[in-house]
Amino acid sequence: SGRGAGAGRCVGMQSALFLAVRHGGRMERGGRRRSEPEEADKGRMKRTIIKDWKTRLSYFLQNSSNSNKRKSKKAGKQRNYFRPSPEEAQLWSEAFDELLANKYGLAAFRAFLKSEFCEENIEFWLACEDFKKTKSPQKLTSKAKKIYNDFIEKEAPKEINIDFQTKNMIAQNIQEATHTCFSAAQKRVYSLMENNSYPRFLESEFYQELCKKTPISRAAQGT
Numbered sequence: 001s002g003r004g005a006g007a008g009r010c011v012g013m014q015s016a017l018f019l020a021v022r023h024g025g026r027m028e029r030g031g032r033r034r035s036e037p038e039e040a041d042k043g044r045m046k047r048t049i050i051k052d053w054k055t056r057l058s059y060f061l062q063n064s065s066n067s068n069k070r071k072s073k074k075a076g077k078q079r080n081y082f083r084p085s086p087e088e089a090q091l092w093s094e095a096f097d098e099l100l101a102n103k104y105g106l107a108a109f110r111a112f113l114k115s116e117f118c119e120e121n122i123e124f125w126l127a128c129e130d131f132k133k134t135k136s137p138q139k140l141t142s143k144a145k146k147i148y149n150d151f152i153e154k155e156a157p158k159e160i161n162i163d164f165q166t167k168n169m170i171a172q173n174i175q176e177a178t179h180t181c182f183s184a185a186q187k188r189v190y191s192l193m194e195n196n197s198y199p200r201f202l203e204s205e206f207y208q209e210l211c212k213k214t215p216i217s218r219a220a221q222g223t
Contacts, residue, residue, distance in 0.1 A: 057111045089210040096194045112201045120158035121189050124151045128186040144177035
């Protein structure tokens with residue numbers, strides 16, 4: 001579908017805004033100096049982007065905290081995810097897996113994908129990670145059908161951008177679900193994120209702010 005193709009490219013208006021803000025000074029040829037009104041507009045755009053980021057990030061952090069509180073309720077554990085130090089944030093640029101393995105980093109990346117209108121990619125990847133950990137055969141089958149209905153079938157609400165052959169193979173495999181039902185599709189989506197969205201995330205204003213010594217605000221600390 002058209003939506004599926006768009007999901008793979010992940011090129012939204014918000015991405016253009018990130019690049020415009022970060023590289024705004026380079027977009028003008030001939031070395032023309034930016035006027036004060038233009039600089040003011042640039043500042044307002046940057047503040048709006050950061051504010052949108054904080055709203056999305058707070059949502060994903062809150063969901064992560066609530067989920068882990070429910071899972072660890074018997075042990076009496078509660079865990080909040082605080083803003084990382086600049087040094088910790090800089091580690092995320094060394095490898096995509098470093099970003100995904102960090103709860104705060106994962107929430108930040110999800111917020112970024114949401115801004116690019118392709119959050120279904122990370123949601124599918126996370127659903128596959130959960131699926132592979134499922135032990136009950138009954139739950140494996142029900143989860144496989146839900147993942148197929150949510151992400152794979154034509155016109156699915158969160159349809160991902162994978163080829164027709166892979167979709168057909170999944171449709172056949174979920175009839176007798178195994179832990180490898182979605183392996184090929186998950187690798188494809190992982191590659192899309194690593195090669196396209198991840199580099200843009202590292203260039204984003206929000207990630208650059210996390211790597212600075214001065215925090216954005218207390219509101220984005222996940223407390």
